[in-house]
Amino acid sequence: MSIKIDLKIFLFLFLFLLTSQLEIYLLLMVLAILHELGHLIAGILLKFEPEEIKLTPVGLQISFKVNYQDYSEQAKALTIKKAIIALAGPLTNLGMSTATILFAVIAPGFANTYWFSLLLYSNLLIALFNLLPIYPLDGGRFLKEILKLGIGKKKANKITYLVSKTMLVIITAISSIVILYLQNIAILIIIAYLWYLEILEIRKYNRRKNIEKLIQSVEKKEHSVV
DSSP states (O other), X not given: XXXXXXXXXXXXXXXXXXXXXXHXXXXXXXXXXXXXHHHHHHHHXXXXXXXXXXXETTEEEEEEEOOOTTHHHHHHHHHHHHHHHHHHHHHHHHHHHHHHHHHHHXXXXXXXXXXXXXXXXXXXXXXHHHTSSOTTSHHHHHHHHHHHHHHOHHHXXXXXXXXXXXXXXXXXXXXHHHHHHHOOHHHHHHHHHHHHHHHHHHHHHHHHHHHHHHHHHHHHHHHHHO
């Protein structure tokens, strides 16, 4: 298992330091790391072996090794497991939000503190944000795996790509209005990073399409020769 650090994290630290939001960013990073540990624990419980852990500007990014032996026979079970792993992160944050509320019930004074509101709403924000059907967020990954069960991998990839791109445009439009009113550069940075991830996924998607077209072209030529 390899461990990597995305150097863009230092750019994010600098930008949030300039805007006096470093404390909030560091808290969100901690909660995002706990979020990813939820994915990690779910993956290990489902017998996946961690392949790479990468520290990115929005937390940890964990990838698992997949054993493709007898893949055709295990495809459905594998898809369900990957969908469960995708949901594990947001469920971790929702669990921490619930724990925050329960602690406030036990210690009523805590409910009136700054940390109660910060922990509660930060975890809810991370959970809801990651559930957006934008690939490679957890919501996008979950959508793709569920679609694969019903319509197959090729169509699932295409629909996930279209939904992801459409949702990101909508979120960008809404965020632009919010930024004008709140003047919060943090939202702008997060949206810009989402577009960066989306562009990477678009390139991967286009490469897959080109490879599929090439394979189909070769198969047609071989069929015509026969």
